[in-house]
Amino acid sequence: xxxxxxxxxxxxxxxxxxxxxxxxxxxxxxxxxxxxxxxxxxxxxxxxxxxxxxxxxxxxxxxxxxxxxxxxxxxxxxxxxxxxxxxxxxxxxxxxxxxxxxxxxxxxxxxxxxxxxxxxxxxxxxxxxxxxxxxxxxxxxxxxxxxxxxxxxxxxxxxxxxxxxxxxxxxxxxx
Amino acid sequence: xxxxxxxxxxxxxxxxxxxxxxxxxxxxxxxxxxxxxxxxxxxxxxxxxxxxxxxxxxxxxxxxxxxxxxxxxxxxxxxxxxxxxxxxxxxxxxxxxxxxxxxxxxxxxxxxxxxxxxxxxxxxxxxxxxxxxxxxxxxxxxxxxxxxxxxxxxxxxxxxxxxxxxxxxxxxxxxxxxxxxxxxxxxxxxxxxxxxxxxxxxxxxxxxxxxxxxxxxxxxxxxxxxxxxxxxxxxxxxxxxxxxxxxx
Numbered sequence: 493x494x495x496x497x498x499x500x501x502x503x504x505x506x507x508x509x510x511x512x513x514x515x516x517x518x519x520x521x522x523x524x525x526x527x528x529x530x531x532x533x534x535x536x537x538x539x540x541x542x543x544x545x546x547x548x549x550x551x552x553x554x555x556x557x558x559x560x561x562x563x564x565x566x567x568x569x570x571x572x573x574x575x576x577x578x579x580x581x582x583x584x585x586x587x588x589x590x591x592x593x594x595x596x597x598x599x600x601x602x603x604x605x606x607x608x609x610x611x612x613x614x615x616x617x618x619x620x621x622x623x624x625x626x627x628x629x630x631x632x633x634x635x636x637x638x639x640x641x642x643x644x645x646x647x648x649x650x651x652x653x654x655x656x657x658x659x660x661x662x663x664x665x666x667x
Numbered sequence: 668x669x670x671x672x673x674x675x676x677x678x679x680x681x682x683x684x685x686x687x688x689x690x691x692x693x694x695x696x697x698x699x700x701x702x703x704x705x706x707x708x709x710x711x712x713x714x715x716x717x718x719x720x721x722x723x724x725x726x727x728x729x730x731x732x733x734x735x736x737x738x739x740x741x742x743x744x745x746x747x748x749x750x751x752x753x754x755x756x757x758x759x760x761x762x763x764x765x766x767x768x769x770x771x772x773x774x775x776x777x778x779x780x781x782x783x784x785x786x787x788x789x790x791x792x793x794x795x796x797x798x799x800x801x802x803x804x805x806x807x808x809x810x811x812x813x814x815x816x817x818x819x820x821x822x823x824x825x826x827x828x829x830x831x832x833x834x835x836x837x838x839x840x841x842x843x844x845x846x847x848x849x850x851x852x853x854x855x856x857x858x859x860x861x862x863x864x865x866x867x868x869x870x871x872x873x874x875x876x877x878x879x880x881x882x883x884x885x886x887x888x889x890x891x892x893x894x895x896x897x898x899x900x901x902x903x904x905x906x907x908x909x910x911x912x913x914x915x
Contacts, residue, residue, distance in 0.1 A: 523907050609887065613897040619880040620899045625907055627857065642907075643877065650876040658714055661889070 496575040498535045499544060499564065503572050506548075506563035509533055521635020522625045523642070536562055544568035584645070586652070593656060597663075604660045612653050619646045675702035675738075676868050677726060677837055682735035684721050684891075695721040697891035698735070703837070708859070708869040710882035718891040719872045720841050726870065727760045727839045728752050740836050757786045761830030761838040765845035767822045769814040775801060775825045776810040782832040793832075800828035804858060820851025827858055831867075838862065840871045844878055856881050 501512045512532055517524050539545040545568050548561050564572065589611065593604040626639035684696040695718040703709050711719045724730035726737060728744045737744040740759055744752060761782075769778050776797045783793035801810055804824040814822050823843060830838050840859075844852035852875060860881050862869060873879055880899065887895035 525907065609895045612887070613885075613895070616876065616880050616885060616897070617899050619876060621907060623856075623877060623880050627860065647876050654714070654874075661714075 495535055495539055495542075495544070496571065498532060498539065499568050499572050500575065502545065502562055502564050503569070506561050508559075508561060509536060512536075512562075519634045520638060521629055521633065523635065523638060539568065544571055584649070590656075593660065597660070605657060605664070608653055608657045608660065612650065612657075615646055615650055615653070619643065619650070622646065673705055674741075676705045676740055677701070677703040677870070678736075678738040679726060680736045682722070682725060682737060683733045684718070684725055684730070685733045694718075694891045696725060696732070699891075699893060701726070701886075701893075703868060703870060705868055706863075706866045707884065708863045708871065708882040710879035710885045711870070711872045711888060712874070712876075712879050712885060713888035717888040719888050721891075722888070723839050723841050723870065723872050727762060727837075728756045729762070757782065758833055759836045761833065761835035763823070763826050763830045763838065763840035763843045765842035767814070767819075767826045767846075769822055769826060769829070771814055774811050774813055775806060775817065775828075778814070778825055779828045779832055782829060786833050796832060797828070800831055801825070803831075804828045805854075818851065819847050820854050823847060823851065823855055824858065827855070831862075837868045837870060840869065840873075842873055843871065844873065844875045852877065 497516075498512065501507075501515050504515075509532055513529055516527070516532070520527070536545060536547075540547050540562075544565055546563050546565050548563070550559050550561050593607060596602040596607060597604045622639055622642045626636055626643055629636035629639060679699060679701045682696055682699045682701070683694070686693045686695060697718070699722065711722065713719050721730065725732050726739075728737075728739070728747075732745050735745065739755065742755065744755065747755065770781070773781070776794070779797035779800055780790075780793040783796055784790065788796070798807075798810065801807055804827055806821060806824055806828070809817060809821060809825075814825070817825065823846075827838075827843075830840075843859075844855050847855065856878050859869060859871070859878065863881065863883075869882075871878060871882065879885055883900050884896065884898050886893050
């Protein structure tokens with residue numbers, strides 16, 4: 493898991509690992525189900541070694557396996573502040589798919605239009621899943637907003653597939 | 668009701684629609700076979716001019732095929748006389764169009780009452796049904812509004828309520844969100860989703876992938892023919908979490 497994400501989860505107040513997991517679950521909803529709980533602890537360990545997080549064992553809770561309270565160090569606070577103002581945006585990998593179509597057509601290995609069809613089938617199934625998950629979330633929840641982003645991106649991908657379909661049909665007709 | 672099964676409520680075999688002659692011959696629908704199960708939502712997608720709207724018109728009895736057979740609710744539409752066909756449309760099919768097609772001089776409620784009245788319902792039961800349907804589409808407080816006083820999304824929801832007025836066997840929608848902004852389109856897709864859950868059979872022709880994604884099954888048309896069909900139910904191979912790139 494990305495270190496800055498875990499640091500930022502910790503920015504609110506010194507916390508136990510399980511509290512960070514709860515915050516992550518709240519923000520991601522069903523999209524967070526696939527995240528392995530152990531990842532947060534692995535990342536916390538790395539952050540501690542890097543001096544971005546300090547850790548104290550709390551006493552008096554002997555029955556709890558999770559007794560470490562984590563806190564941002566000054567360097568950790570600085571990293572979070574920098575991260576918030578950093579420009580970052582997930583990169584869609586369109587080139588790989590595009591090159592697949594170009595190569596398939598050039599070598600006569602496969603019909604690019606049937607590759608587009610297969611991709612569209614898969615994307616529409618994913619869109620259906622994401623949309624149903626979004627509709628099941630309460631309005632204005634953090635997770636609903638994230639799912640809306642996922643749905644809108646898939647919709648954009650599907651529109652691009654339509655453009656691919658049209659373009660390859662036109663090329664076939666004129667070749 | 669996501670698992671649709673049983674005898675098809677709507678079927679076609681060898682369905683064709685042609686325009687023009689010789690050099691100018693256009694095969695708008697070219698030898699199509701289709702079965703729609705009761706309770707199923709079917710989406711038809713494809714490029715502009717692929718014949719998907721024509722197909723919908725043939726299936727709903729709005730237009731006559733050049734060849735082939737169509738069955739709705741066990742009855743052959745292609746062999747029916749005009750009057751029987753008109754009666755069949757009024758009683759068994761609910762249409763939703765891109766441009767809403769509401770009567771401008773009638774209120775929302777009167778628009779919704781109209782098909783039930785034409786199909787022979789008593790004014791009292793038509794009124795009650797209209798009130799219930801407008802509530803179902805979230806417009807109970809807009810009953811007395813004229814279409815001109817409603818937003819595009821609200822007009823389309825009135826049109827959907829109207830399409831349901833006769834308790835149709837099949838609702839057919841032709842680009843239902845084509846004139847709507849994305850928020851209003853989401854209202855329509857939520858509505859379609861709830862109709863689907865209530866067991867309504869739906870055939871939707873659309874460009875909007877979000878609407879298509881509410882369907883159980885999708886058909887892609889090109890040049891009047893079906894080129895791809897797929898079930899959308901049954902989920903995907905990956906986790907939802909894979910969609911946001913935080914896995915691993």
